[in-house]
Structure formats: C-alpha cells, structure tokens
Amino acid sequence: MKKYKNKLMIIFVALLSVFFLSTPVFAHYLSTGYSVYSVSYDVEAGSYSVFDDPASWWEEDVGTNFYRSSYSSNDVYLKSLAYSWFGLYSPTVGSDGNTDFFDIYVNSESIREDPEHYDYVAAYKSSATHEFGHALFLDDLESGWGDNSIMSYERDRNTVTHPQPHDISDVKSYQ
Numbered sequence: 001m002k003k004y005k006n007k008l009m010i011i012f013v014a015l016l017s018v019f020f021l022s023t024p025v026f027a028h029y030l031s032t033g034y035s036v037y038s039v040s041y042d043v044e045a046g047s048y049s050v051f052d053d054p055a056s057w058w059e060e061d062v063g064t065n066f067y068r069s070s071y072s073s074n075d076v077y078l079k080s081l082a083y084s085w086f087g088l089y090s091p092t093v094g095s096d097g098n099t100d101f102f103d104i105y106v107n108s109e110s111i112r113e114d115p116e117h118y119d120y121v122a123a124y125k126s127s128a129t130h131e132f133g134h135a136l137f138l139d140d141l142e143s144g145w146g147d148n149s150i151m152s153y154e155r156d157r158n159t160v161t162h163p164q165p166h167d168i169s170d171v172k173s174y175q
C-alpha cells in the first residue's frame with residue numbers, strides 16, 4: 001500500500017511540474033496553427049518576394065520546410081482591402097480540430113495609409129512573417145513586447161521584419 005501511495009505521489013508531482021514548466025511556453029500557443037515541419041503556400045496576389053523572403057527567414061531560423069507551390073491549398077495575398085487590419089491569418093479547421101489549410105492576407109491599403117510605415121515594403125514583409133508565425137502556432141502578443149517579437153502588435157514594422165529570438169525558441173519548443 002505504501003509503495004502504491006509513493007507511486008501516486010510521484011505521478012502527481014510529475015504532472016504538477018509538467019503543468020508549471022509548460023505554462024510559460026504555451027502561453028503564446030495558437031491551437032489553429034498549420035505545421036511546424038512543412039508549410040507550402042501559393043501566392044495568389046502581389047509580388048513573390050513579400051512572401052518568399054519571410055518564408056526563407058522562417059526556414060533558416062527554425063528549420064521548417066517552407067516552399068511556394070501553385071499546387072498548395074494555402075493561399076496568400078498582398079491586396080488592397082477596405083479593412084483597418086494590416087494582416088490576417090484565416091485557418092480552415094476540420095472536424096478533427098486540425099487546420100486543413102489557411103489563407104493569409106496582407107493589406108497593402110491599411111499599411112500604406114499608416115504614416116508610421118515609411119518603408120511599406122518592409123511593413124508588408126513584417127506582416128507576412130507575422131502571419132506565417134500564426135501558421136507555426138504562434139499567437140498574437142498584444143502589449144508589453146515592443147520590438148521583441150514578430151508577433152508583437154507594438155513592433156516597428158519598418159525594422160522588425162524577421163522572426164525574433166523569442167519567436168524562434170517558441171517554434172522550436174513545438175517541434
């Protein structure tokens with residue numbers, strides 16, 4: 001009986017430590033991501049480089065196989081849209097809870113209209129890197145993160161275009 005109790009105690013402590021250790025990492029986790037291993041995309045509108053550069057940065061930094069393919073179901077667009085948001089990640093989730101495919105929009109209109117964006121091409125790429133971050137299961141960081149994450153709403157989109165160290169370690173922890 002004592003042995004059994006000890007075993008239960010060990011299991012309890014193990015579960016507790018898993019909970020506490022995983023909380024900081026998974027606080028930024030977005031359950032509707034696509035894959036941390038392989039992400040294809042088809043550029044439906046806009047110049048390839050707006051998406052190809054962010055894709056290659058992610059591939060270099062976290063090792064995810066990122067590639068453009070006209071056969072991909074994941075459609076990405078650089079488009080002038082009458083919305084205030086700069087970018088949108090729109091996943092289609094199957095009945096199993098997994099994301100079957102996604103659409104990404106980078107809104108050239110709202111990005112160019114914001115006077116803070118003196119380098120709007122950089123801001124397009126910053127947005128594309130951010131939206132690809134959602135496909136890699138990264139959630140938005142709405143405040144308190146400044147320039148320290150590509151997922152930060154407060155980042156300077158003229159200069160913060162690449163995944164940041166915090167983003168890289170989060171994605172690697174999901175692999």
Ligand SMILES: [Zn+2]
Pocket residue numbers: 130131134139140
């Ligand atoms: Zn976002």
